[in-house]
Amino acid sequence: MFKFDPDRKPWYMRMHAIRPIEDPAAAGGSDPGDPNGGDPDPAAPAGHDPDDPLGEGGMKALKAERETNRQLKAQIAQLAEQVKAFEDKDKTEAQKQAEALQAATATAAEATLKATRYEVAAAKGIPLDAAARLRGATREEMEADADDLLRLLDPDRGEGRNPDPPKPDPSQGKGGDPRPSSLADAISRHYK
The missing domain is CATH 1.20.5 (Single alpha-helices involved in coiled-coils or other helix-helix interfaces)
Structure with missing residues (x-):
């Protein structure tokens, strides 16, 4: 007769302790060539901080x-x-000054172009975040680009604006029949 031993569990109850070692990098797996069997380094210092992987x-x-x-x-x-x-x-002193003047002129032109870009954006009502997207070498080119940008940002503004929204089509959907006032009225309408 079978005698039950509480310490001896059947095989299917002990299966949770078996781990495959197909992937050594997986949690609980170990490298087959690892002499420690996946255990941490026994020579590691006891006070090793896991948050400090480099060590001293x-x-x-x-x-x-x-x-x-x-x-x-x-x-x-x-x-x-x-x-x-x-x-x-x-280089002569004149050449050095000419290079410095050229660099200063380029910086000033860039600053002027940037200021003009923001002025045009403010005048046209473009958000300042979008001002950097304006293109052009002159104020007129930037204003033309600002108009194009405004049409893209707000299609209801400007020449391409649709003045009247579309009206509903009464032929679509269920007709406007009045609701029946009673159950008997609804049944009689249904069978008509």
Whole structure:
């Protein structure tokens, strides 16, 4: 006769403890070549912080790398200044002033164009977020582009505006028969 042992469970009740190892990266899986069987490193320090994956040595190396990077950037800037000085060595003072004037003129033209763009947008009622989308080299070109942009943003405004909305078509849908006043009236209408 079968004797029930509470510590001995049937196989189907013990299946929850079996895990496939097809994917070692999956939770609970382990690398078949791992001598620890997927357990954490037994030599790991007890106070290891899981939020700090680099550890103390890694942080020192990271700080050293950042310092080296900072020094190299400073060295690059210094060398760029030396190259510029070498290039400017052969130039006359007039050439240097001409280059500075050309750079200042380009900056001023860019600022004027940007200011004109915002002025046109404000005058036409375009949101300032959309002002950067205006194109054109002159104020007139920007105003024409602003008109086009307004038609796209608000189709009801301007020449392409439809003055009257469409009227409902009475032939569509159920007719306007009055509601029956009683159940008997509804039944008699149904059988007509």
